[in-house]
Amino acid sequence: MAAVPLPDPGTIRTASCYELERLGVPLPPDEYPLVWEAGDEVALRPTAELEARAAILHVIMGRCFGMPADAAMGWLLGSHLVEQVTPPEWQFLVGGKGDHRSFVLHHDALFGLAWVLGLTRHLDPTVPPDDRFVRQLPNLAADETFAQWRSRILAAPRDPVEVAGLLDLHYCLDWSYLEIERTGGVLPGLVDANAIGQRRWALEWAVVFTGPYHDEPGGWEEVDLST
Structure with a gap:
């Protein structure tokens, strides 16, 4: 998808802050960085790359909840996705090594x-994922291949400006939710700071x-959520 001009970042940040006020969560400080600068452009990664990353995370979820290692690796091999698996993911998929909880959290990513x-249809910061979206993912139990899945869903990626706007919101929400947890406040819904961070991770990537x-776009493990 070709890069397109972005709207004024200050205007988008104002809209994000209005949403934070609607949710009743604290606003980030005035010096909180903008996600982009005036004059920048945005695109999405190629659709096949987005689909591959989603499929890999789906297999990781399967592995978290009992999918055998040989079945997980066999599916990835048959779908020609092994080269896009990161080293930490590979160690977990093959040998169950790593922080199991951190991989479970990828459900929100x-x-x-x-x-x-x-x-x-939505990425509501107050509502956790429901089971319906899982039906839109590869049917691993039926050995649906990556190619078959792509043909079934016929993905229609969203406008990159819309995604960038939601990234700005999640960038602010990440700060707000961490601040609520730090101060012992009440979250506005059933989604916690870990889930917001995971959704931001996906949007950032x-x-x-x-x-x-x-900088040039980095790998999945190179997404920086420190700010």
Whole structure:
């Protein structure tokens, strides 16, 4: 998808802050960085890359909840996705090594990617994923291949400007939810700070910004959520 101009980042940040006020969560400080600068452009990663990342995370979820290692690796091999598996994911898929809980949390990153691909209707920060979106993912139990899945869903990725706007919101929500947990406040719904961070991770990875202050897009494990 070709890069397109982004709207004024200050205007988008104002809209994000209005949403935070509606949710009743604290606003980030005035000096909280903007996600992009005036004049920047945005695109999404290629659809096949987005679909591959979603499929890999779906297999990881399967592995978290009892899918045998040989079945997981066999599916990825048959779908020609092994090269896109990260080293930590490989160690977990093959030998169950790593932080099991951190991989379980990827459920919300997968939900974020499903939204980017147009497979879910919303990414409401107060509502956890429901089981319906899982039916839009590869049917591993029926040995549905990656190619068959792509043909079935006919993904229609969202407008990159829309994704960038939701990224700005989640960038702010990430700060707000962590602040609520730090101060012992009450969250506005059933989604916690970990889930918001995972959704932000997916959105950060999915978009590709171009401009003087943006680096080349990195890998899945290189997404920086420290700010």
